[in-house]
Amino acid sequence: MGPTMGPMSDLPSLGGRWMGTALRLLLPSTCALCAGGCDGVVCAACEAAYALPRPRCGRCANPLPDDAPACGACLAAPPPFDATVAAVDYAAPLDQLVLQLKFGARLALAPWCAAMLRDAVLARPGLALPELLCPVPLGPERLVGRGFNQALEIARPLARALGTALHPRLAERLLDTPAQSGVAPAERARNVRGAFAVTAPDRVAGRHVGIVDDVMTSGHTLGELAATFKRFGAARVTNLVFARTPPHG
Numbered sequence: 001m002g003p004t005m006g007p008m009s010d011l012p013s014l015g016g017r018w019m020g021t022a023l024r025l026l027l028p029s030t031c032a033l034c035a036g037g038c039d040g041v042v043c044a045a046c047e048a049a050y051a052l053p054r055p056r057c058g059r060c061a062n063p064l065p066d067d068a069p070a071c072g073a074c075l076a077a078p079p080p081f082d083a084t085v086a087a088v089d090y091a092a093p094l095d096q097l098v099l100q101l102k103f104g105a106r107l108a109l110a111p112w113c114a115a116m117l118r119d120a121v122l123a124r125p126g127l128a129l130p131e132l133l134c135p136v137p138l139g140p141e142r143l144v145g146r147g148f149n150q151a152l153e154i155a156r157p158l159a160r161a162l163g164t165a166l167h168p169r170l171a172e173r174l175l176d177t178p179a180q181s182g183v184a185p186a187e188r189a190r191n192v193r194g195a196f197a198v199t200a201p202d203r204v205a206g207r208h209v210g211i212v213d214d215v216m217t218s219g220h221t222l223g224e225l226a227a228t229f230k231r232f233g234a235a236r237v238t239n240l241v242f243a244r245t246p247p248h249g
Contacts, residue, residue, distance in 0.1 A: 032106070033046040033093050033097070034046055041109055050088070053120065056084075056086060056244070057069075057070050058084075058124075059071070059074035059083060061084035061085065061241065062246070063089070080237065081239050083127065083238040084216065084222075085120050085127065085238065085239070085240050086242070086243060087119070087120040088116065090215050090243035090245040091246065097109050097112075098242070102214065105147065105148070107153055110150065110157065111157040113154050113214070114155075114157035114158040115157070117241070118161040118162060127238075128238075129208075130208045130209055132208075133158065133162075133164050133165070133209075133210040133211075133212055134168070134209060134210070134211055134212070135149060135154070135213070136151045136213045136222070137169075137173045138173060139176030141176045150214050152212075158240065167200070169199055170204070170209070171198055171199065171228065171229070172199055173195055174195060175195045197228065198228060204229055210240050211238070213242075214241065214243065215241065215245065216239060216241040216243070218245075
């Protein structure tokens, strides 16, 4: 017969709870949006106010007035990718979180972005999960200058949450192209043409590849990368992006 378990057996769990409480008191967390106290980086009230799901085109994730499978633009000229999931619109105040992550190195925001994206993925009826995830690669100069790839920082916790394999170097950027945000809309497709290469074709052929990024604006970068994967035999490509820029006008 084993030893009788008494109150002393609760000490490890009690110690862990006490340590967690002490850390919260010593290192209080504030919401990145409203600066109110919370246990994470964004409080529940701000999530409820600004991260609400909305009907989107299943192909490009642009907002739709109704939950239609695809928008008119995608029906008329289907893009190289097969589906896109976006957690939020790239609009105030959530756009500031993307800027803080990307240019302020607030890496603690990446797991929250991944959690919002995971919820959006799981809420999409009938969506097939990718077999492997690849973040949009940065060019060498930009990676050195920034010190990290924000798409990879989101992809790591997202891969764990979805139980999907992550291949950070599945693709590489051959050209250090100017940032799409600084390129005229009419020139964005040309700006990224031929920018990517697949480093492991055997992992791509016949597979469903998920591309992870922080923001999708015109879709040209994701389209070029998706087309590259398709040229190497990818059976399907799905974009998983935290934020989607709504169309203007």
